[in-house]
Amino acid sequence: MKKQDEMDDALYQEIMQYCEEGDTAVEEDEYDSAIHAFQQAFDLIPEPYQDWEASTWVLFSLGEAQFFNEDYIAAKESLTAVMHCPNAIGNPLIHLRLGQAQYELGNFSKAKDELMRAYMGQGEEIFDGEDEKYFNFLKQEVDL
Structure with missing residues (x-):
């Protein structure tokens, strides 16, 4: 190989x-x-x-x-x-998109985990204007 x-x-x-x-x-x-x-x-x-x-x-x-x-x-x-x-693991953008998909599917626990990984990797700026609802969700779930 x-x-x-x-x-x-x-x-x-x-x-x-x-x-x-x-x-x-x-x-x-x-x-x-x-x-x-x-x-x-x-x-x-x-x-x-x-x-x-x-x-x-x-x-x-x-x-x-x-x-x-x-x-x-x-x-x-x-x-x-x-x-x-x-x-892939640790890439904030990948974690963001996976967290968003999990959120949209109603898998909120998994969404929180992935969105937190995105936040930890890049901070609040990973959530630009179109992703604000995901950041608001994360803020409700954890103490940011």
Whole structure:
């Protein structure tokens, strides 16, 4: 098995191309197209996907697009899977999105845990204006 830093250049470029398509689609609020592009990128990552750093940002991007598309179940699944990938645990943005998905699904205990991890990693600024309801929820749950 090749190591993570030895991913074939052509494969890496193909993954990047799909991710760029996904990023563009997200910017245009075309979430179905973004999800499709990120899924195509993820499908190219060799197994076990947990060994590849590319999985971290591809799965996060997929989960974020699913969250923006209000498919909270799929977002929770993608963002939970990303936690098994390199450098995901402790990443405030990943914890924020997973906490938001958990909140929207009514899993408030899990939401509180993930949102607190986001807060601990980056402070109040991780909750920008659109995420204020999640910060207000967290403030109600813990003494901040």
